Amino acid sequence: MKRIFVFSYHGRETYQTGFNRLLSISEALSQAYEVHFVYGNKNRVERPIKIKGSLVEIPLSYTPGFFHNLYKNLLENGRRRFAKLLLITYYFFTGKEIFDLGSEFNKYKKKTNINITPNDVVFVSFPSIAIHNLGSSLKQEFGCKLILDYRDPGVFGYPSIEDSKLLSFLRKFFLKRRELRNLKNADLIVTISESIRNLFPEKYKNQVQVIRNGYDFRKIDFKQIKDHPYTFKLVYLGSVYNDQLQDTTFFKAIRKFIDQFTIQPQYFQIRFVGTDESIKLKDLIRSYHLEPYTSISAKMPIEEVYTELYSAAMFLHLKYGGRREIITTKQYEYLAFQKPILLPVNDHGDLEESIKNNNAGFVCNTEEEIVNLLKDCLDKHFDNQPLRIHRTEEEIYEFSRQFQEEKLMKLIEGL
Template sequence: MKVLVITYYWPPAGGSGVQRWLKFVKYFRDFGIEPIVYTVENPNYPILDESLESEIPKGIEILRQPIWEPNNLLSFLGKKKNESAGFLNPNPTFFGKILQYIRANYFIPDARKFWIVPSVKFLKRYLSENKIDAIITTGPPHSMHLIGLKLKQQLGIKWMADFRDPWTEIDYFHQLPLSKKAIKKHHYLEQEVLKNADKVLVVGNTMYESYANFSNNVVTVTNGFDGEITTTETELDSKFTITHIGLMNADRNPKMLWDVLADICIENEEFVKDFKLKLIGKVDESVLRAISEKNLKNNIQLISYVSHKEVVNYQKKSQVLLLIVNNVPSAKGIITGKIFEYLMAKRPILAIAPKNGDLAEILKNTNAGIVVDFNEKNELKRAILDLYSKYKLKDLVVESNNIEQFHRKELTKKVSELLNEMIE
């Protein structure tokens, strides 16, 4: 079987957006599938990680076409032109507000919309000259799905649409200054993709419940980890380290956590000496200010973006791994991709997230950590003190289980079975 994977994010892109389909492509051949990748020739990636290029299977065909991106108009987000769309500036300038309105209402579904028409033209020609059994689109950016929609409508080819994040229920959608007409168009396009795709993949049960209203072909295939689960003794950090890996933007600013940590530091001099918070990845200025206001600056270690291999080492050595879900209307359905690599590290996980959400369900089923809801300050304090007490006794361990189901190879097997089912 030959499948064409249409993706914006591909090595040397770094970050979470590239991981899912890089790993599926990596293992497809083990299940009798030959992948061909279609991606951009001149991308504008927010993060680069050239080490990921070594994971691309040798000899696979990669098609590239140029893209025009209106980056100078994207400054409405208060970001440099190569930052991700989710990194919103809550206080844009007057000019920034104008650009924000233009971007929100005229670049639908996203700023990669100008790649749709030339991609459809190029791929129609390619598909007429090469035998391909199915196409796969992955978003965001959701312009990739509109390429798939047009190819489906014009050629009738089998099509799998993969949603790494929801479309109209993504965490920052409600912050955009969308007109009623623009909102209606987003919903219409989203539903057209759902109704026309032969298979729709989603990463969590909340997304499944939402999308199942529009399609009978929705299947949950979570994200996962790639590599060996830690089984041997690892030399842990000597300090009581709590490590957060990934983006910490204004929406993901756990003020309750800073309050709790400040209270414990005031009450416990020994904790002050032992405690270290490691923030690995991009941290918004508002988060840094909130930390500074609580006099926690001396207990913070900021580490900019590092390679995936280095991230794995940080995870294995940390005493506790921290997960933060954005406190937004769609919080219940957010499953940050880091949870699966945290599972692989076999270290205790402390999550601030809805207790009735998808992430909490994963932690419960794997016995891998603790979930504290957004307003449970006293419970968060008890959880941290309990973890600290176990650290002092050199007994901070986790007895997690059922983790193997989230290995990327096992997940690729599931996707391969769905592709076979779809084509047959």
């Protein structure tokens, strides 16, 4: 019987979208196959293995050490670029990542005597190149099938989020040759968009299949979507990266909107949900004196996150610097909640295309456009004419992970 081994660099405790996506994929595949979902935990694992039907969850604790603690401290102090530089430098000198899931899985294999066979499938997901290396080495050792999954183009396209030009150069210089070998070994290559597929080397483009991001259909109670009667809530979901804050047009416009129309905090709120680690965001809020109008919450389980989204009046997305090819899971969550999306500054790329093609909201370019739009939407909200984008059940389902997982299942059946 074909088994599938899915590997995630991130663990459950991170509340990372990447982890949730791979868990959802594992759960879907377990309806037809025995699935072993292997993921790294930065905290000590209390329950080593969890079995639910045909799904075996295998959390593996990363062995703590000096570099682990240094990396954590850099992240906690908002020094993400230094943390990334540490990862790349460590990889250059050791050929491993600081949080090395491959080493932890090798220990697990020796303890359990688990055997991977040529009938089995290994599914490994970027952005961790070491995870791709692990998948490639398992294929060479056991002759199994290999699926490489890319949530971003890695060494083949735009610089990773918050990479400096130096970091991007070092990443491509040291890692590209190895990743090309991984591509050569792959039986199936998947990525999340046509835009990213077009960034792959010409030799491999036709082999790359698109399995888009999507929201988790099982986690939303559509009956709870409502309009908050007293407050116009503009909600941003998930991490905010420094690259998204280089352009401050949105914050200038919000300050102008508040001053020009004497907007009181009890009537207008911006909620950043799951964004508390962004020091630059907090600095911008302070510099524009927006503290009474904003709240920032910690990362949390997605079910808790959605309690904020149910009563949103509008959703906020911020472009990712000069990158045009990024479309994240939050975009599909916004689409599913059927409230308009505001993109304050046009990315001239995938976000603009998604909003316009799905008639899903507003794409602006100037402070004046943002101010006038917000005033119009606020007036309608309090005149009992809140904006709602009505969609059919079929349309809503097509934005979901589950719809995309059906496509992935068919691709795996063909291996």
